[in-house]
Amino acid sequence: xxxxxxxxxxxxxxxxxxxxxxxxxxxxxxxxxxxxxxxxxxxxxxxxxxxxxxxxxxxxxxxxxxxxxxxxxxxxxxxxxxxxxxxxxxxxxxxxxxxxxxxxxxxxxxxxxxxxxxxxxxxxxxxxxxxxxxxxxxxxxxxxxxxxxxxxxxxxxxxxxxxxxxxxxxxxxxxxxxxxxxxxxxxxxxxxxxxxxxxxxxxxxxxxxxxxxxxxxxxxxxxxxxxxxxxxxxxxxxxxxxxxxxxxxxxxxxxxxxxxxxxxxxxxxxxxxxxxx
Amino acid sequence: xxxxxxxxxxxxxxxxxxxxxxxxxxxxxxxxxxxxxxxxxxxxxxxxxxxxxxxxxxxxxxxxxxxxxxxxxxxxxxxxxxxxxxxxxxxxxxxxxxxxxxxxxxxxxxxxxxxxxxxxxxxxxxxxxxxxxxxxxxxxxxxxxxxxxxxxxxxxxxxxxxxxxxxxxxxxxxxxxxxxxxxxxxxxxxxxxxxxxxxxxxxxxxxxxxxxxxxxxxxxxxxxxxxxxxxxxxxxxxxxxxxxxxxxxxxxxxxxxxxxxxxxxxxxxxxxxxxxxxxxxxxxxxxxxxxxxxxxxxxxxxxxxxxxx
Numbered sequence: 001x002x003x004x005x006x007x008x009x010x011x012x013x014x015x016x017x018x019x020x021x022x023x024x025x026x027x028x029x030x031x032x033x034x035x036x037x038x039x040x041x042x043x044x045x046x047x048x049x050x051x052x053x054x055x056x057x058x059x060x061x062x063x064x065x066x067x068x069x070x071x072x073x074x075x076x077x078x079x080x081x082x083x084x085x086x087x088x089x090x091x092x093x094x095x096x097x098x099x100x101x102x103x104x105x106x107x108x109x110x111x112x113x114x115x116x117x118x119x120x121x122x123x124x125x126x127x128x129x130x131x132x133x134x135x136x137x138x139x140x141x142x143x144x145x146x147x148x149x150x151x152x153x154x155x156x157x158x159x160x161x162x163x164x165x166x167x168x169x170x171x172x173x174x175x176x177x178x179x180x181x182x183x184x185x186x187x188x189x190x191x192x193x194x195x196x197x198x199x200x201x202x203x204x205x206x207x208x209x210x211x212x213x214x215x216x217x218x219x220x221x222x223x224x225x226x227x228x229x230x231x232x233x234x235x236x237x238x239x240x241x242x243x244x245x246x247x248x249x250x251x252x253x254x255x256x257x258x259x260x261x262x263x264x265x266x267x268x269x270x271x272x273x274x275x276x277x
Numbered sequence: 278x279x280x281x282x283x284x285x286x287x288x289x290x291x292x293x294x295x296x297x298x299x300x301x302x303x304x305x306x307x308x309x310x311x312x313x314x315x316x317x318x319x320x321x322x323x324x325x326x327x328x329x330x331x332x333x334x335x336x337x338x339x340x341x342x343x344x345x346x347x348x349x350x351x352x353x354x355x356x357x358x359x360x361x362x363x364x365x366x367x368x369x370x371x372x373x374x375x376x377x378x379x380x381x382x383x384x385x386x387x388x389x390x391x392x393x394x395x396x397x398x399x400x401x402x403x404x405x406x407x408x409x410x411x412x413x414x415x416x417x418x419x420x421x422x423x424x425x426x427x428x429x430x431x432x433x434x435x436x437x438x439x440x441x442x443x444x445x446x447x448x449x450x451x452x453x454x455x456x457x458x459x460x461x462x463x464x465x466x467x468x469x470x471x472x473x474x475x476x477x478x479x480x481x482x483x484x485x486x487x488x489x490x491x492x493x494x495x496x497x498x499x500x501x502x503x504x505x506x507x508x509x510x511x512x513x514x515x516x517x518x519x520x521x522x523x524x525x526x527x528x529x530x531x532x533x534x535x536x537x538x539x540x541x542x543x544x545x546x547x548x549x550x551x552x553x554x555x556x557x558x559x560x561x562x563x564x565x566x567x568x569x570x571x572x573x574x575x576x577x578x579x580x581x582x583x584x585x586x
Binding site: 029032034035037038096097099100101102103105107108109111112115116206208209211212213214215216218219222235255256257259260263264266267270 | 327329331332334335341383385386387388389390392393394396397398400401404481493495496499500503538539540542543544545546547549550553
């Protein structure tokens with residue numbers, strides 16, 4: 001398996017993407033921002049198509065869209081309080097509604113760019129759309145794999161660097177703000193970094209499936225580990241395990257798409273964590 | 278049903294445009310199906326926005342993707358797969374996130390897991406089927422122009438069932454949505470209502486996604502209700518406004534797309550978003566004038582403001 005070049009590239013990119021997804025995802029789940037992460041994953045698609053329609057590299061469009069989307073949700077939303085608290089209480093801002101409407105509009109733009117692009121260039125649009133939506137990890141060249149791995153690693157390092165104040169701001173936002181922690185700035189920065197992670201992961205497992213890698217290992221880690229830093233480490237570990245397990249499965253079973261295999265392994269881990277804890 | 282006649286944006290040679298549009302059977306089918314969908318998506322979406330279950334609704338809308346692709350794989354009509362997967366998805370979300378009262382973060386993580394598994398399954402079915410990209414685009418972005426007579430009938434049947442159930446459980450559901458704790462204490466079966474509502478939501482989503490496509494269901498499910506709830510706090514008035522906005526968005530979107538090369542889903546999503554933004558701006562302007570500073574519109578809960586010590 002390791003003698004195949006495409007497999008080595010996939011494992012290189014996949015490992016670091018999974019690590020970043022696990023670490024970032026732990027905070028996404030903690031802060032109740034799964035829906036925001038979901039919206040970012042869908043924003044990747046119009047971004048890539050807009051770049052393709054404008055004749056730019058689709059990865060540039062993807063990155064710009066997800067980072068801008070993340071920062072936008074952070075700025076427009078209510079910071080760390082986004083979507084938290086019991087349903088139906090008047091104090092909770094309806095962030096989810098705003099996110100839902102805004103990203104539907106952005107997806108609509110994606111359809112528009114898809115049409116625009118397919119009128120300009122024969123059959124390329126469908127291929128770009130399929131790659132962005134579902135990823136093509138076995139199709140990564142060695143340069144792309146290195147770039148993806150570097151992007152993901154950078155994002156993971158940033159999350160770890162701000163992890164202490166971010167944890168404080170996520171668990172007790174009012175207290176953190178009173179102690180002088182810039183909770184709002186942290187929230188915006190965090191979502192922008194999640195945007196970078198989403199952009200890296202969109203290339204590896206696709207825009208539609210990256211939520212699985214971002215959320216599912218992190219949710220398992222939240223159930224299994226009690227202390228925060230053990231949880232972060234476990235989330236990264238479980239995500240990497242899902243990635244390796246999924247890639248191996250997809251290599252052995254040619255009918256199984258790699259993205260499906262990765263999410264399936266992650267879901268198995270989650271199911272096990274629900275039974276065991 | 279004169280809503281698209283009442284809309285002023287197509288006012289240049291409007292009568293001719295509309296009569297040209299209505300001459301085609303596929304166009305009347307699209308408008309009819311769009312109207313049915315606007316009504317059920319609006320009413321159920323209104324409750325969804327109120328209950329803050331937007332993420333669950335979004336996940337259910339993506340259920341249509343494995344639904345339709347598995348139906349293609351098995352060779353049965355796509356609608357069967359839509360409804361089957363939406364039903365299963367609603368039950369799974371209710372099981373994973375409801376039941377025991379958990380924190381929101383845990384609940385949304387559970388919904389995320391359901392969504393990831395569903396999409397992975399859908400992708401698997403598409404690649405097993407042979408993955409024809411044109412079909413995939415129709416699936417994701419809808420094809421209202423291709424709605425058949427049978428589909429319109431099926432949609433109407435679904436709408437009747439959904440409206441009957443909604444009418445039967447409407448009042449306790451509204452109570453349980455606004456204040457689950459008090460409703461539970463008064464003997465309202467909050468958990469059962471919540472599962473029933475998720476099933477209804479799945480039904481509405483499965484019906485809507487045939488028109489707007491999997492990814493743009495929200496244009497009809499969230500847009501009109503959120504707009505109406507931003508404008509008024511009165512339940513009945515805002516329900517009525519939801520239906521009016523929904524019909525306006527669907528018919529205008531379909532009408533424009535007929536005269537344009539771009540797909541209907543794009544216009545429906547854009548008009549829905551524009552109506553929402555316009556309403557928010559108008560409400561903010563009104564609040565700014567009457568209070569002297571911008572304020573959020575009041576939440577649609579009745580507040581016991583009489584008791585001040």
